[in-house]
Amino acid sequence: MxxxxxxxxxxxxxxxxxxxxxxxxxxxxxxxxxxxxxxxxxxxxxxxxxxxxxxxxxxxxxxxxxxxxxxxxxxxxxxxxxxxxxxxxxxxxxxxxxxxxxxxxxxxxxxxxxxxxxxxxxxxxxxxxxxxxxxxxxxxxxxxxxxxxxxxxxxxxxxxxxxxxxxxxxxxxxxxxxxxxxxxxxxxxxxxxxxxxxxxxxxxxxxADMVTALLWFRRAGLIALAGLILWAVTVSFETTRLNREADAAYTEAEALFRASFPDVRRVANMRAQARQEVMKLRQLSGGEFLKLSTLLFEQSNTLEGVLLEGLRFDNARGELAATLSFASFADGETFKNGLSASGVMVTEGGSRQEGARVVTDLTLRSAS
Missing domain, CATH: 3.30.420.380 (Nucleotidyltransferase; domain 5)
Structure with missing residues (x-):
């Protein structure tokens, strides 16, 4: 041979x-x-x-x-x-x-x-x-x-x-x-x-032998994209701009609520339930969740283009796990450095490219 x-x-x-x-x-x-x-x-x-x-x-x-x-x-x-x-x-x-x-x-x-x-x-x-x-x-x-x-x-x-x-x-x-x-x-x-x-x-x-699978996913992606475009057009004709923004805001808030408090199975009054869950966390962890989440949100406000994709608090470890997306890897590094400067121990779980965004998993913990 x-x-x-x-x-x-x-x-x-x-x-x-x-x-x-x-x-x-x-x-x-x-x-x-x-x-x-x-x-x-x-x-x-x-x-x-x-x-x-x-x-x-x-x-x-x-x-x-x-x-x-x-x-x-x-x-x-x-x-x-x-x-x-x-x-x-x-x-x-x-x-x-x-x-x-x-x-x-x-x-x-x-x-x-x-x-x-x-x-x-x-x-x-x-x-x-x-x-x-x-x-x-x-x-x-x-x-x-x-x-x-x-x-x-x-x-x-x-x-x-x-x-x-x-x-x-x-x-x-x-x-x-x-x-x-x-x-x-x-x-x-x-x-x-x-x-x-x-x-x-x-x-x-x-x-090597992934061509067939790749082509299948490409076709599926095109079908999904066509469905998304059709949905967007339908929504634009059926609702006003203000109602769309309100619906989107509520959906995002509910998703964040479920990610933050996965033990809550039914969301009826999100504001009241969030207040109740926060009080529980405050009693159990001495306000650790509020402290870390406040620092996280404050740092998010200092950098444009930061999107919070998910949030979860581990009461036993006193750790706040957050999934965020940035416009670039450099923005992610700047964000982590800002948190560290605020006295937060930051551990990166990994970063990945999703379209034009960079998605990063971070774990936050108080230095003391």
Missing amino acids: SEYLVIILNETGAEVTEAGLVNKAGAWLEAVPAHAVASTTADQVVAVLTGAGVSLWRETLPALPSAKLQKILPGLMEDRLAGPASAMHFALMGTSADGSQLVAAVDRSVMDNAAATLAALGHAAARLVPDFMLLSESEGAQVLKGPDGLCRVRLPDGTGFTAEESLTESMLESASEVVVSPESWHATLARAAATPITLKQGRYAGR
Whole structure:
């Protein structure tokens, strides 16, 4: 069995354009016919994506772990994009000596297509590499024209692109030096076996046989979104703005009440029941709940965009557990620092990205 099977996909990720076997030394052995790709076995499968739809920039990013950077990249790179960042997948493609990083962006539909195409062939690729990233970096722009007529270009700063020959010539007019890559097309593709570079990061990392499930959830999400829009339109015609705000406020208050006092099964008079439960907590815990919740609400008022999603008080531990959402990870850090400065011991249970918001679980406890 050969060491590597390299599969080349077109720019949409929906079609296999070529495939070949590469040995352990990184040498191209032989081409694999399209009809034989599914039945070909290898120690590892690597996919190469035609990079016409991949954009690459060199950026100076915050000093954060890669996992956190993945979550905030859509917001950081939004100004670079012509369309919405929510439709794009971002990947970190390497760090230079000065600390700057290469950031790649590709449409999520391309990533989904690539995964579906490989799954249909019975393969799960360990890496998905943009083809132009297989060229070597040098003092001049490296150019390699493939059999499809497209030119792969690697620029001195590490960035690159794949484009038609006429467009490539126009884009390289200002380049100080242009060098035709000395390697052959297949020798360049063979480098995919050894490179650690991959677009399979974040939600696509380690993804194998989940394509069907993902597509199902996408359809379900679209149906749910359509239902939500229909509901919103219906409500806007049936109620006045003031009544909508009042209903929303009551619903939010009831949800917060149930989250704060889960032992209360039936809500009849929320104000009276809340007063009663607070008095119980005050008697049992010496006002610890009121103290912590007051500090929490005071800190919420100092920072715009903070939403309280849930609240629960553990009387036995004297701890207040809160779930909040912020506009960014930085706002979350500012919020925690403000609580700590107020003399509250804050423990973070975890943070996660939900749409455009960052949801964080915090546990508050008095320092004394």
